Amino acid sequence: MTKKHRNFINGEWVEPATGEYFENRNPADHSEVIGLWPRCGPEDVERAVQAARRGFERWRKVPAPGRGDVIRRTGELLLARKEEIARAMTREMGKVLDETRGDVQEGIDTAFYAASEGRRLFGHTVPSELPSKWAMSYRRPIGVAGLITPFNFPLAIPTWKMFPALVCGNAVILKPAEEVPHSAALLVEALLEAGLPPDVIQLLHGPGERVGAAMVEHPDIPVISFTGSTSVGARLGEVCGRRHKRLSLEMGGKNAQIVMPDAELDLALDAVLRGAFGTTGQRCTATSRLLLQESIHDRFLERLVERVRKLRLGSGLEKETDVGPLINQQALDKVASYVDVAKAEGDEILTGGRRATGGALDKGFFFEPTILRGVRPGSRLACEEVFGPVLSVLRFSDLDEAIRINNEVAYGLSSSIYTRDVRAAFRAMTELDTGITYINAPTIGAEAHLPFGGVKQTGNGHREGGWEVFEFYSETKTLYVDYSGRLQRAQIDTYDAAPY
Numbered sequence: 036m037t038k039k040h041r042n043f044i045n046g047e048w049v050e051p052a053t054g055e056y057f058e059n060r061n062p063a064d065h066s067e068v069i070g071l072w073p074r075c076g077p078e079d080v081e082r083a084v085q086a087a088r089r090g091f092e093r094w095r096k097v098p099a100p101g102r103g104d105v106i107r108r109t110g111e112l113l114l115a116r117k118e119e120i121a122r123a124m125t126r127e128m129g130k131v132l133d134e135t136r137g138d139v140q141e142g143i144d145t146a147f148y149a150a151s152e153g154r155r156l157f158g159h160t161v162p163s164e165l166p167s168k169w170a171m172s173y174r175r176p177i178g179v180a181g182l183i184t185p186f187n188f189p190l191a192i193p194t195w196k197m198f199p200a201l202v203c204g205n206a207v208i209l210k211p212a213e214e215v216p217h218s219a220a221l222l223v224e225a226l227l228e229a230g231l232p233p234d235v236i237q238l239l240h241g242p243g244e245r246v247g248a249a250m251v252e253h254p255d256i257p258v259i260s261f262t263g264s265t266s267v268g269a270r271l272g273e274v275c276g277r278r279h280k281r282l283s284l285e286m287g288g289k290n291a292q293i294v295m296p297d298a299e300l301d302l303a304l305d306a307v308l309r310g311a312f313g314t315t316g317q318r319c320t321a322t323s324r325l326l327l328q329e330s331i332h333d334r335f336l337e338r339l340v341e342r343v344r345k346l347r348l349g350s351g352l353e354k355e356t357d358v359g360p361l362i363n364q365q366a367l368d369k370v371a372s373y374v375d376v377a378k379a380e381g382d383e384i385l386t387g388g389r390r391a392t393g394g395a396l397d398k399g400f401f402f403e404p405t406i407l408r409g410v411r412p413g414s415r416l417a418c419e420e421v422f423g424p425v426l427s428v429l430r431f432s433d434l435d436e437a438i439r440i441n442n443e444v445a446y447g448l449s450s451s452i453y454t455r456d457v458r459a460a461f462r463a464m465t466e467l468d469t470g471i472t473y474i475n476a477p478t479i480g481a482e483a484h485l486p487f488g489g490v491k492q493t494g495n496g497h498r499e500g501g502w503e504v505f506e507f508y509s510e511t512k513t514l515y516v517d518y519s520g521r522l523q524r525a526q527i528d529t530y531d532a533a534p535y
């Protein structure tokens with residue numbers, strides 16, 4: 036019989052109040068059921084919130100370095116279990132083992148960085164304008180943070196949110212994407228084993244429209260952090276605005292790699308292969324546009340097509356696989372529909388363009404790595420996020436035009452330029468409208484200790500990773516200490532009747 040898994044609520048692994056479950060299947064072989072997972076409802080959300088509120092009251096009193104120690108131990112456990120977790124992740128999410136190992140490593144790096152932040156969480160001490168008075172700020176926790184995460188980085192993204200939130204002293208409720216419940220459960224197990232007080236973390240499974248939406252509406256969850264599609268993020272923004280909640284949104288992208296005529300073309304070629312087809316194109320930072328300067332356009336494309344045709348599709352658990360499956364049937368249909376749009380818009384399919392079939396591929400959601408040539412700026416394939424192994428190629432004449440094309444989409448997560456010209460590199464660094472720009476590196480490859488996030492419709496101004504995320508999960512409190520022994524009036528006594 037298929038194993039029924041549980042939520043983690045109020046310090047226990049429990050069945051859902053709804054009594055309902057959903058199947059989690061392997062996207063490389065959808066006849067394989069990995070397990071049954073709870074389909075929670077509002078009652079489960081309510082129980083989780085009440086438990087988390089109790090957890091918060093306890094956890095906020097633990098000194099931040101002690102909170103950091105728990106996260107450091109979690110990192111050590113993830114390190115010891117890296118292979119086991121990576122395999123479980125590939126089985127439920129599909130990407131190749133090298134990438135799921137990288138996903139776990141990102142969680143480990145995030146743990147060690149966040150743990151060290153427990154010994155900083157800097158405030159400021161600044162001079163007061165009045166004598167015998169000190170002025171300071173420090174950071175305090177907020178409450179219960181609701182974390183809603185996507186399927187494509189099943190471990191790394193929950194850790195980006197959870198570890199800083201916990202180090203700052205908040206309690207957390209995690210609602211992972213329906214496609215990757217197992218990875219989330221393994222993460223929660225590690226946290227509990229590392230000594231996190233059980234009511235500080237709650238894990239709820241189930242559909243976003245039901246569980247995620249109930250969390251976002253709940254008055255006792257003052258902080259929401261969401262990574263996912265721009266359409267869902269926009270809806271969350273409305274609710275959080277109405278309910279006066281702090282909200283961090285990390286959403287879609289339409290990232291471009293620009294190749295200048297002076298670039299090292301071999302390097303640029305390796306980069307686009309990895310950026311466009313790694314994780315089957317299902318990365319928020321995936322290269323989904325390739326901007327080629329006209330003098331190298333044909334030659335570069337010829338070599339790229341040759342390399343792309345050699346990519347091997349298959350189960351991510353097999354060593355020789357380069358590209359795994361898409362996450363589910365819906366994703367497959369969406370990617371196929373974009374190829375239809377491309378045809379209708381007159382783009383030329385240089386390779387791919389179809390569902391990949393034959394042998395074991397028939398059992399999974401595989402799509403051929405696809406290159407579209409002649410995509411025009413402003414067309415749908417130039418502007419919309421496909422989230423699959425589809426690369427739109429655009430031609431430009433000079434850097435001004437490349438920058439203009441890069442910037443004319445609604446998204447702004449990542450960008451890349453290959454060039455040996457320092458002037459072009461610095462113009463790209465300053466003029467490309469994205470939250471991240473890589474010089475001579477692919478559009479992917481963020482490191483855990485730097486801010487991560489995008490501009491325009493990719494985000495709402497917050498960043499994950501690095502030092503900035505700790506500001507999102509904490510509240511600044513300003514302190515004035517007057518030891519003058521008299522009433523001192525700021526702005527009044529200071530200049531008009533200066534006592535010095």
Ligand code: NAD
Nearest residue numbers: 184185186211212243244247248263264267285286287319
């Ligand atoms: P999605 O928006 O479908 O789902 C994300 C999460 O939101 C899931 O947990 C889902 O259950 C939940 N959800 C769905 N509807 C909801 C609702 N009405 N209320 C509350 N929660 C709801 O995204 P996905 O398909 O899992 O992930 C792919 C998307 O995520 C892509 O657009 C990708 O670009 C984006 N993404 C962005 C980043 C980034 O950092 N910018 C990183 C990874 C993925």
